[in-house]
Every structure is written in C-alpha cells, then in structure tokens.
Amino acid sequence: MELELYNSLTRKIEEFAPINPNLVTMYTCGPTVYNYVTIGNYRTYNFADILYRALQYKKYDVKHVMNLTDVGHLTGDNEGDADVGEDRLEKAAEKEGKSATEIADFYIEDFLEGSRSLNLLKPYKFTRATEYIQQQIDLVRTLEREGYAYKITDGIYFDTSKFKDYGVLSGLRPGEIKEGARVAINKEKKNPTDFALWKFSPKDSTRWQEWDSPWGKGFPGWHLECSAMCMAELGETVDLHLGGEDLKMIHHQNEIAQSEAATGKKFVNYWMHGAFLKVDNGRMSKSLGNAYTLDDIKAKGFTPLDLRYFYLSAHYRSALNFTWEALAASQVALKRLHNTLSGYKEVGGNLSSDFVYKFEEAVLNDLNMPKAVSVMWDLIKTDLPEGDKVQTLIHFDQVFGLDLQDYVGYEIPQDIIDLATTREQYRKSGIWDKADMIRRQIEGRGFEVEDQMNSFKLKKRF
Ligand SMILES: [Zn+2]
Numbered sequence: 001m002e003l004e005l006y007n008s009l010t011r012k013i014e015e016f017a018p019i020n021p022n023l024v025t026m027y028t029c030g031p032t033v034y035n036y037v038t039i040g041n042y043r044t045y046n047f048a049d050i051l052y053r054a055l056q057y058k059k060y061d062v063k064h065v066m067n068l069t070d071v072g073h074l075t076g077d078n079e080g081d082a083d084v085g086e087d088r089l090e091k092a093a094e095k096e097g098k099s100a101t102e103i104a105d106f107y108i109e110d111f112l113e114g115s116r117s118l119n120l121l122k123p124y125k126f127t128r129a130t131e132y133i134q135q136q137i138d139l140v141r142t143l144e145r146e147g148y149a150y151k152i153t154d155g156i157y158f159d160t161s162k163f164k165d166y167g168v169l170s171g172l173r174p175g176e177i178k179e180g181a182r183v184a185i186n187k188e189k190k191n192p193t194d195f196a197l198w199k200f201s202p203k204d205s206t207r208w209q210e211w212d213s214p215w216g217k218g219f220p221g222w223h224l225e226c227s228a229m230c231m232a233e234l235g236e237t238v239d240l241h242l243g244g245e246d247l248k249m250i251h252h253q254n255e256i257a258q259s260e261a262a263t264g265k266k267f268v269n270y271w272m273h274g275a276f277l278k279v280d281n282g283r284m285s286k287s288l289g290n291a292y293t294l295d296d297i298k299a300k301g302f303t304p305l306d307l308r309y310f311y312l313s314a315h316y317r318s319a320l321n322f323t324w325e326a327l328a329a330s331q332v333a334l335k336r337l338h339n340t341l342s343g344y345k346e347v348g349g350n351l352s353s354d355f356v357y358k359f360e361e362a363v364l365n366d367l368n369m370p371k372a373v374s375v376m377w378d379l380i381k382t383d384l385p386e387g388d389k390v391q392t393l394i395h396f397d398q399v400f401g402l403d404l405q406d407y408v409g410y411e412i413p414q415d416i417i418d419l420a421t422t423r424e425q426y427r428k429s430g431i432w433d434k435a436d437m438i439r440r441q442i443e444g445r446g447f448e449v450e451d452q453m454n455s456f457k458l459k460k461r462f
C-alpha cells in the first residue's frame with residue numbers, strides 16, 4: 001500500500017514519491033524558544049512525529065531537520081504583522097533579566113525534554129537560527145544580485161511583485177494582504193506583501209544578538225532562517241516541509257518566494273500543515289491564560305502520553321478541541337489499553353495480516369490516526385490468540401508511539417534475573433568484559449537489561 005498525503009500546495013491528496021527513492025528529506029518549522037512550548041505547538045510536532053514514524057514504517061530512511069528559532073521572530077504575529085514589533089528573544093531577555101542566549105538555551109532544554117516525554121523521535125538535526133547567520137547573509141546577497149531585494153530605512157526587503165509565483169501557496173497576490181490584518185503598513189514597502197530579509201539594529205540601543213553584514217549591523221528576518229537552514233541541511237529541493245496552519249499564509253509563502261527566487265528551483269514538493277488546537281472551543285492564547293504547557297497538564301495529574309493519545313483522537317487537518325474532560329477521557333482510554341496489555345500472558349504469536357491491512361489503510365491514507373486507533377480497539381475485541389494481539393499491537397506502536405511494549409504482561413524467568421544480578425556485581429566491580437558477556441547472554445534469551453543508578457531493569461525484547 002502506498003503512502004498518500006495531502007499537499008497544501010496542490011490542495012489534493014497525492015501519492016508520496018520522494019526525489020531520492022531511499023532517502024526522504026523533511027523539514028519542520030520548530031518553536032521560537034523564548035517561552036515554554038504550548039500543548040498547541042506540541043500538537044504540530046506530534047503530527048510531524050507521526051509522519052516521521054509513518055515514513056519509517058514504510059522503510060524509508062528519513063533525514064528530518066527541525067529548526068529552533070532563537071532570533072528574528074517578532075511579536076507582531078505569524079501572518080500579516082510578521083515584520084512588526086519586538087524580537088521575542090530580546091523581549092524575553094529583558095523581562096527575565098538574562099541574555100538572549102541564556103533564554104534560548106533554557107527553553108531549548110525544556111523543549112527537548114518535553115519532546116522526549118511525548119515520545120517524539122529525535123530528528124536528525126535541530127538547527128538554531130543563530131548558527132546559520134552566514135548562510136542567511138549569503139541568501140540575501142543572492143537575492144540582491146538577482147534583483148529581488150531593496151533597501152529601506154529599517155532593513156532589506158523582498159520585492160514580492162518580482163516573483164511571479166507569489167501566492168501559489170497562500171492564494172495571496174503581491175499587493176494583497178490578509179483581510180483583517182492589523183498591519184501598520186510600512187509606507188516605504190513597495191507592496192504590502194513584501195517582507196524583511198535583514199533588519200537593521202536600532203541606532204539608539206544595542207541588541208543582545210546582532211551581526212555585521214554588507215548592509216550594516218542587524219539580524220535576519222524570521223522567514224529567512226528556514227529557507228537558509230532547510231537548503232543548507234537538505235538541499236535546494238526537499239520532499240516535505242511542515243508546520244502549523246498559521247505558517248502557511250505568510251511564513252511558508254515567503255520561504256517559497258525567497259528560496260525559489262534564489263535558486264530557480266522548486267523549493268518543496270509536499271507542503272503539509274497541522275490544524276490548531278482549540279481550547280474550550282475557542283482560541284488558545286497566552287492572554288486568555290489557556291495556553292497550557294506540559295507542566296500545566298502534569299500538575300493536574302496527566303502524563304505527556306495521555307496528551308499524545310488525545311492528539312491521536314483527531315485527524316491532523318481537523319481542529320481538535322482541548323478540554324480537561326477530553327484529556328481525562330484519553331487518560332482513561334490509555335490506562336485501559338495498558339491494563340489490557342498487562343493482562344496478556346501469551347506474548348509470542350503472529351501479526352494479524354487482516355488488522356495490519358486495516359491499520360495501513362488508515363495510517364497511509366493521509367495519516368488517519370483516529371481510524372488507526374479504532375482499528376486497534378477492534379483488534380483487542382476479537383478472539384484472536386493473545387500472542388497475535390500483542391505482536392500486532394506492538395507493530396502498530398511503531399507509529400502510535402505509546403510505549404505499548406512496556407505494558408505487556410509477562411514474567412521474567414528467575415534464571416534471567418539471576419544472570420542480571422551477577423552481571424550487576426561485575427559491573428559494580430568494574431569487570432566490564434564479564435558484564436558485557438552476560439549482557440549478550442541475556443539478549444540472546446530475548447531480554448534486555450537497562451542499567452540504572454544503583455540497580456537494573458529487565459525488559460522483554462519484541
Ligand atoms: Zn518552514
């Protein structure tokens with residue numbers, strides 16, 4: 001069965017065919033690291049993770065890059081006002097009395113920890129915008145040379161009227177701007193859709209983060225970083241580029257314009273966008289006090305995996321409404337799933353090809369995870385042998401990422417425990433070769449031993 005995905009560029013479901021049949025290139029627009037990542041943003045990264053896992057399930061090697069924006073993203077908004085306001089990192093630094101780098105380091109650490117707790121598989125690379133300043137300057141120079149850039153009082157801008165395909169993703173033509181945008185139009189811009197490539201540092205103050213450039217001291221525009229890093233890491237044309245739906249209209253349109261204007265090549269073959277997470281059927285926002293973080297949900301007794309299960313309850317292109325009741329229902333369901341697994345005593349068996357087929361029918365059809373979850377429950381309800389169920393559920397979990405194998409009820413034979421205990425003594429005495437030998441023996445018996453601070457944990461391998 002082939003993987004089919006909805007491409008925002010063509011507005012159609014298409015069969016996925018990567019440029020290189022063996023290696024998929026994938027870029028996800030990651031967080032701006034000036035604050036805790038909300039469960040709304042995590043929904044987008046969870047969607048990226050499901051895609052990543054589905055590609056791996058299809059046996060592709062995947063080079064997944066996610067950026068970490070640590071400069072240049074302004075407070076305006078992600079749409080019509082993206083060039084307006086203060087730099088989010090600079091503002092947070094001022095507020096928290098730290099340097100911009102300290103702010104970034106802190107929130108990146110928190111994000112990485114949060115991602116791990118949600119079982120988001122680690123990308124091939126996280127790229128920080130401040131580590132690609134030279135590539136960004138080079139890109140602006142190219143655009144300048146090709147006649148797409150012009151200079152005004154506060155920076156270097158991209159002339160959208162020069163790029164004939166402007167609007168191909170957003171439907172927005174040069175000169176138009178999103179209806180209702182509260183843009184204080186910069187009178188010097190040639191077209192309202194023009195956007196900053198490089199912004200000059202203010203004359204009267206020093207920024208935490210600024211760099212010399214051919215145009216003077218300043219910092220890169222927000223859209224620029226993703227083009228520069230995506231092309232630097234994955235090449236001029238990539239297979240997949242993802243982000244939240246709020247990035248489609250302006251950010252991604254601008255990425256296309258500046259990348260394709262610079263290279264003359266198609267930038268991205270498949271654009272994919274995840275829908276918003278709503279809260280109590282309304283908007284999630286910091287000002288409404290409902291921009292919940294992982295810490296907020298943990299404080300109420302939920303685990304990150306409860307949240308992951310909740311994310312699976314809606315298709316990635318549909319809005320998902322967060323309520324505490326809905327999260328509680330997901331928690332109950334996940335617990336029931338874990339309990340069911342721990343009740344299974346037979347673990348050896350065969351994949352149910354029937355159910356694998358139904359599962360693939362769901363997942364490979366534009367990642368229909370709610371359907372895949374219901375296939376999983378249908379499987380549990382059948383009278384197939386327990387061992388077949390266990391094997392099939394663990395097979396599904398390659399995409400679900402719910403740690404199912406940790407819950408399967410099985411007993412560890414006493415002699416395996418004895419072996420591990422002996423090994424632990426060797427390890428404590430620093431006799432590593434013997435410890436390693438026993439580890440291999442344990443693995444040969446289908447178990448693995450995980451070292452902990454002062455003990456060990458044994459797990460069955462599936
Ligand atoms: Zn992007």
Ligand SMILES: [Zn+2]
Pocket residue numbers: 029030067226251
């Ligand atoms: Zn981006």
